Amino acid sequence: MSANNPQALAPDDGLFRLLFRDQLNEMPAPKRRKFRKGREGKDSFVFNDKCGWVFLCGQNLAKAKSCLTYQTLSNLAQHHTYYTPNTFFQRDERKEAQLRWLNAFILDVDVKNGENTGLILPDLLDRIDAAGLPQPSFVVQTPSGGYHVYFVLNEPRRAYTNAIMRYKKLQRAMTTAIGGDRQAVGAGRFFRLPTAANVIYRTDQTVSFEELNDWYAINDFDAATSHSQPLSGTIQFTGLLTQKALKKLISGAFVKPGKRDSTAYTLALAFKVSGYSAAEAEEHLHTWNHRISDPLDSFVISQKVQSAYAESAPAGPTKKWIEYLSDEKFTYVKWEPAKARSERKTSHYHEWATDVVDALRALPDHTISGPQRDLAASWGMSVSSFQEVIKLLLKLEKISVEIVGKGRGAKTVIRLNTDSNIEIFSSSHKEKKDPKAKRRCRSSRSTNASGALLDGQDKASEILISKPEKNVPDSNTGFLYVLERGVGGRPLGFSSPRTRSPDFP
CATH class of the missing domain: 1.10.10.10 (Winged helix-like DNA-binding domain superfamily/Winged helix DNA-binding domain)
Structure with a gap:
């Protein structure tokens, strides 16, 4: 839209109300009644325990101003560029420790400095869907062509210390999942004010904090540093759906309180890895949904299946989540063939x-x-x-x-x-080729204790099963060294002395 159109540049009051709700009053109170309770009326000022301060600033991120009413916010937004979607206790301190309410998760997706070149809105929405995230509440486009993606919470979260820590952990994982800027993570950050001109996508859909927690756990972002690894890769299971834990979940008789979404997504992954098509999995999940005491909406079942069958979704459910949701021990048979060399980086x-x-x-x-x-x-x-x-x-x-x-x-x-x-064989090939090689090698060494050389085949066997030598020289130590007696075409040994190779600078 044209920059000359004042309506296009005006702040979007509807989005402010979606974010802040009753954290802001309608208008400033008269001085004589400031911060005092009054009759609840159209023009009255009522200070309550839900109020939170919003900060605004200009392009240079300096001289921030704060407000506590929608009227002041609308006026200040006309002359400022950035604001804080999450609100604070005090009007003069924009510190993380002073946060009062967490209203939304905002993800910053840059398209500058060679990142996400050519990324358009449909591609961004595809990334969000492929990551298994819900639809965003709205998307703001920045002047550089980047995006601020908002996931507004259905209920504001009190900004306790543990809630802020969890918020940042979720925000970082969500940002990573859609290719956003991992440096732009924090609950008290400034973001560009939404206007009629820069809001390019809007659903007004909200999401619960618990739903995002479930998304984080189901995708098992903590597995990289734990022993509970996702069942990923090309996996074949022996009777996965016949296991006691899965049968218990499928029956619908046992669903943990507040874990309907997680159970549905876990079952969708189980159907996928067992060879069911997305349509077949959705049909079975609708049947399961009718069995449980508090069914989900039908569109939620469809969303769970779409997320589970997305290209970037895990190949199967995690052992940890199956056991957690079913309260049963779960074991599986996993087989993952080696990748072809053409598919590997090294x-x-x-x-x-x-x-x-x-x-x-x-x-x-x-x-x-x-x-x-x-x-x-x-x-x-x-x-x-x-x-x-x-x-x-x-x-x-x-x-x-x-x-x-x-x-x-x-x-x-x-x-x-x-x-x-x-x-020349790989170690796995060698073990399959001759599992008794180790015994033969030991026998051969005992009969040659006098120091006589092994014959060619026995020597090869000894080499093939020997463990890697410790203290392998690094790239700065030449093991292809020249003996002090000269080069002269002499073969080189490998008991590396602490000298540099002539071939190393």
Whole structure:
């Protein structure tokens, strides 16, 4: 809308009343009756125990003013840019410890500094839906193209210390879930005043503090630092819905007070991971809803199913929540196959080792040389990973290594040992391949106590089952070192001395 249109720039009184309700009076009291109780009438001023101060400020966030009435708020909003959606005890202190009421969760989604480039409102709403969050009450667009997303509470929350701590924890999790600014977290922060021009989405829908707590717990944001991990990934369950705990929940005979929403969402996840379509899960949940003593609205069931089947939703319910909701012990069989290499960000050492061997085989003289950093980069490895891979290949006698030259001009020469017939396996492959290898290796070592070398196959077995050596050199310590007696094409050992490799700057 045009900046010349005063109606477009006027503050939205309806949204103020949605946020503040009876925390603000209608108009200032006459001086002689200030802060005194009067008859409740259209023009009377009644000071009550629910009042809270709203702060406003300009662009420079300085010289904040406060108000306690809708009339003053409307007047000040004409000349200010920011305000506090949560209210305070005192008119002269905007500190977190002085907060009185928590009215809404506000999430700041920036589109500047390369973040969320090209993000439009439909994309933002899709993110909110995919995160399993309810519809926002309204959305304010900032001049830079960013968004302030409001989730107004159905009942203001008293700003006790533990409530503020929980508020910030929820706000941070919600912000992370939709790709917002994690630095813009706090209960007493300023946000842009809503006007007819900048409010681009509005439902006036409210949400309860408990519902957001349930959303946080169901998504198990604390699992990253606990032992109760979500059942995520590609999982196959053995009779999940036939387990006693799930059967108890599905029966509808037992639903914890205040946990209908959580139970519905948990069951939706259970149906999803058991192979049911969203339509089938919704049908079963409607049947369950009719069984419980205090049914949810039908649209709530549909919302729970949509959230559970969203792309970003957990793959299945958590063990912790199933046990909590059912008061039953719950066990499951979990199988998660390894990801294909193309789907992973990093490779295993044995995979890189195979790449090195394949590259050497493809070369006419089966030899490659160059600085370690260049060689590591050619296979997409860090120098430390490259050193570990070379260490593995030397142990398996697949290659020989020598250093030619000194200082920065030194080159590492790697030659393929074409006589080696030892294969490279991952640790899981080895265990499946020969579970008795450890016993054979122990027997072989006992018969060779005199110090005689093991034969080729026994030596390989010993190498394959040996535990990783401790004190592995880091990237600043060269284990491909040159013996003090000179280079001369001599193979290199790995009992690394505390000296630098000629190939390290």
